Amino acid sequence: MxxxxxxxxxxxxxxxxxxxxxxxxxxxxxxxxxxxxxxxxxxxxxxxxxxxxxxxxxxxxxxxxxxxxxxxxxxxxxxxxxxxxxxxxxxxxxxxxxxxxxxxxxxxxxxxxxxxxxxxxxxxxxxxxxxxxxxxxxxxxxxxHASPTLNDIRKSLRTKTKILEKLLSEVLSKYASYLNESLIVMRAGRYAIPVKESYKHKVKGVIHDVSASKQTVYIEPDDIRQVTQDIEYLTQLETNEINKILTQLTxxxxxxxxxxxxxxxxxxxxxxxxxxxxxxxxIDAILPEINEEGLIDILKARHPLLNKEIVVPIDVKINPEQPVLMITGPNTGGKTVALKTVGLLTLMLQSGILVPVNYGSKMSLFKYVFADIGDEQSIQQSLSTFSSHLTKIKKMLDEVYGSSLILLDEIGSGTDPIEGVSLAIAIIEKLRKDKAVRMMVTTHYSELKLYAYEHDDILTASVAFDQETLKPLYKLQLGVSGSSHAISIAERLGLQKDVIKHARELLGGRQTNLAKSLEKLSIEQNEIMNLKDEVQLKNETLEKEIKLYREKLEALELKKEEAIEKVKQKEEKKYQKLKSELMDLIDELSKKESLSKPEAAKVKGKINQKHEVKEEVVDENINVDDTVYIKSYNQQGVVTKIKGDKYFVSLGQFDLSFEKADLRKVEIKKETKVKKTPLIRKSEEKIQKNASFELDLRGVRYEEVKELMDKAIDDALLLNMPYIRVIHGFGTGAIRKAVHDYIKKSPYIKSHRYGQEGEGLNGVTVITL
Missing domain, CATH: 1.10.1420.10 (MutS, DNA mismatch repair protein; Chain A, domain 3)
Structure with missing residues (x-):
């Protein structure tokens, strides 16, 4: 390797x-x-x-x-x-x-x-x-409590420390008139008091230090020495016991x-x-498909050391049918970056590091990844740029064999163009003989471009170049051969016009018909590639829109299926309840003499037959001011407005929109009734005044939601209201979550849904009681 x-x-x-x-x-x-x-x-x-x-x-x-x-x-x-x-x-x-x-x-x-x-x-x-x-x-x-002994030692230490604190206070008071300052200091690790030099014989104890001015003597009084020594002894015992404990823990x-x-x-x-x-x-890296067959098909590769916000991604293809990729184009156009990108990503992959490419990319593993890039010179060996390149290539030819990725930058440059091209072709020919070798080379020599065109197993590529601004685009175009644009670049940089003119005349005279044809072909290929990019971009946009449409369609179908399933479950519950009641009734009747048991069994058999609810579709004209029955609400209302397929129905204080399929026209019979004054308790009267189909929770705190929901449901149940419209808004979603958590726990709520168009959408939850 x-x-x-x-x-x-x-x-x-x-x-x-x-x-x-x-x-x-x-x-x-x-x-x-x-x-x-x-x-x-x-x-x-x-x-x-x-x-x-x-x-x-x-x-x-x-x-x-x-x-x-x-x-x-x-x-x-x-x-x-x-x-x-x-x-x-x-x-x-x-x-x-x-x-x-x-x-x-x-x-x-x-x-x-x-x-x-x-x-x-x-x-x-x-x-x-x-x-x-x-x-x-x-x-x-x-x-x-790490050990009983340590516990006893520390108790004694705390006792002695309290005694010492008391004695120190007494010492300061006792010798106050002999002190420079009324404080306790540490000297040589012992407690001492600052005694005036002239009174040092008045205080019995041990002198531990003298001030620089010789005016203060630091004395440890005999009054505290015994307690201090006791504390030192206990401290040593504590250290010894801790060492024993740590030894046991070890x-x-x-x-x-x-x-x-x-x-x-x-x-x-x-x-x-x-x-x-x-x-x-x-770096937005992924895991590409990896192989050992030398297949490289990299999509949107990005060099990880370049700013990912501005780096231009490149596509690279090398395969057993075309194991050589020759990249042409002007200097500073991105040829070397392309080589380094492929080489570095391969090394990263073989180091277990994910790489910054697009999904669908294929990369191969190699035993050798050899690169001759740049124009480093060996000063110690006094080698020229050309000699330095040849030394590396010699080493490569001597050592590299089998599964290899070879990257050669500006092959054949640095010497006489004719000899350089010949040598470059000979090196490429040598490497092409090994079918396990994959190669990327860069050049601006026309002869090498022609050599590439003459061999089907060599894929050409060019770094894109803006023909108008003469600036490199750093984009790799596969299947295209590029020009060096040397004279055009020199003109843009301000070289004298007469020099530019003479250079073009010399170029025109020296260019062969084949070279001119290659240049023309290159321009046409560039135009085709640009058109291809535009088509690809449009296709990608179209695919995204199709995908989005399909996702929306699937979501709608799912919602439809969920709605149908909920209706089925609801009707099935009703049916099972009625069936249970009927079965109980039949059991009761069977005990009576008038209904025999065989007859009862026959009735039960009929009831147990599969129950299917088939809804008859009625096409009827519904107009403004018609009274209608709303199936989903089990409630009647009056049509106030019709807008397209939406029918707005007045329910109490609100106009809600419904589909026509949810409505049935109701014929109102005029009857003469005796007007009765309803008997309403004061508490109910208060509820009627305050009660509403709507509960607005915007601006309410999370912990207040439960209490407000309890009251709203109590009021609605007392007035036999079929539903409540709860406005929780969008916001952070905290109030909506509190409402939905409450709904899950409440035994009085049959179902709930988000508001429809005209009802507040997801900022509103409609509750059916």
Whole structure:
């Protein structure tokens, strides 16, 4: 295997990915990553990274903690008798991370996923966490109850400390007249008071320091020495006991050393996959179809080191039938970028990194990826640009064989054009003999363009060039041969007109008829390619519109089926209820002498026959002011307006729109009735005044919704209202969610739906009681 990783700048990609890691070991391993040609391993790594990329989109980043890879600390469990508190805290942070990953895995509880299978093998070391938590507090200190001895020592320490505080206060008061300042200071690790030099013999104790001016002497009074010594002794006992506890804790978790180390290694590997996926998300990368047959069909490839907002994507095709792609066109037109893009994406793919191309792209794996790009010179060897290129190509010809991707930039340049072209053709001919070799070359030599046209197994391509502005478009056009446009570019840059004119005359004289024909053919090909791009763009737009139409049609069909199913279920419930009542009645009748049991059985059999509701379609004229029966509301109303297929019907205070199929004309018979005064209680009278088909919840807080809904339903039930129109608006959706949560729990609500056109659409929910 051999890969031109440096010249294709794979190292820059690895440095970016390394910045996404959370562990030192992960970072180092990514920076040391080299491409592979093992198909199974590459396929596994790419699939794993692609799956994690999908999980990142749905569930966010994985819960790694920074610097979790304390492998040295874990290994110390086997070589040291005692770890210190900081080292136990490191292990604790890691084990807590294990628990976080358990919770992350639960979110996508799917055993078919590679990530699920990976994480399920990394269980939480809860025994280790329990052992540490029994000894070390959240403040990273040893608990008093870690041992009875430690508890007793700390009780004595607290007692002695209180005594010391009292004695220190008494000392300041006792020697106040001898002090420079009324304060306690620490000198040589001991408590001392600042005594004036002239009174140092007035205070019995040990001198621990003298000020620079010699005016102050720092003395530890004998009054506190005994208590201080007691505290020092107890502190040493505490340290000894803590060491015993930590030694025991080390011994307790030592059996988990190997499983912790193995699991930590697995998390380091997962951190690498995770970092690759985060980078893939940044550059909009995907998993293309991969093969080992040398088939390259890349769609909209983007160089990942260029700004993705401005980089121009390219399409590249290389296959067994046309294993050589020759790219022509002017300098600075993007030929070299095209070579680097294909080479770098291939190296990324073979390093298990997803690549920024479009779906449907096909990429191949190679044992060798060789690139001779740029005009680097070897100063130490005193080689010219041409010699430097030839040295690299010689090495390539000597070492590269079989499955290889060869990238040669400006082949044959840097020397006499005739000799350079001849040498270039000879090199291409040599490489073409190996059917496993795939090659991309760039050139601006007309002779090489002609050579490409003469061989069916060489596909030509050109970097697009604006003929009017003479500026490169950096777009690769397959099947087109491009011109160098040297004279045109020189003219745009302001070279004297007489020089430009003379150059054109010389060119016209030297150009062969074949060269002129090639140039004409190139122009025509460019025009065809532009037309092809326009047609493709229109087709893509049309396909999007067709897809959108189909999605809307499917959604409408689904809604229709759901509506029909709801009606069927509703009618079936009604039927089952009536059937149950009838069966009970027949059972009752069968007990009577007038109806024999066989007769009862016969009646039951008829009732049990399949019940089908067939709705008769009635075509009747419905006009304004007609009284109609509304089937969906089980209510009557008066038609107030007809607009197209919509019939607006007055229901109480509102005009709602309905389809004609939902309405039945009702003939109103005029009857003379005795007017009666309804008896209404005061509470009902109040409800009638306030009650409405409408409840407006806009501006209401989430927690107020239930109370307002309760009252509205109570009022509606008392007045026998069939429905309530609840206005919750659009907003954040919180009030709408509160309304729908209430509907699910309420036993008084038969059904609900969003408002129709004229009713408020999704900002309104209509409830049927």
């Amino acid at each position: 051999g890969f031109s990783t440096k010249i294709l700048e794979l190292n820059y990609i690895l440095e970016i990915i390394a910045n996404y890691t959370h562990a030192k070991n992960s970072r180092e391993r990514i920076l040391a990553l080299v491409p592979s040609d093992n198909y199974d391993n590459i396929k596994h790594d790419l699939s794993f990274s692609n799956e994690i990329l999908s999980l990142l989109t749905k569930y966010g980043r994985m819960p790694f903690v920074d610097d979790f890879d304390h492998l040295e600390t874990i290994n110390m469990l086997g070589s040291r008798l005692q770890l210190n508190i900081d080292e136990f805290i490191q292990i604790k942070r890691y084990v807590l991370m294990e628990k976080s990953f358990e919770n992350y895995r639960i979110q996508f509880d799917n055993s078919d996923l590679m990530t699920y299978q990976y994480l399920v093998k990394l269980p939480h070391h809860k025994e280790v966490l329990n052992e540490i938590n029994q000894i070390i507090s959240e403040n990273n200190e040893i608990f008093d 011994k307790s978790i030592k059996p988990f050393k190997d499983s912790l180390a193995v699991q930590m290694e697995s998390f380091i590997d997962l951190d690498i996959y995770h970092a690759k996926s985060l980078y893939a998300k940044e």
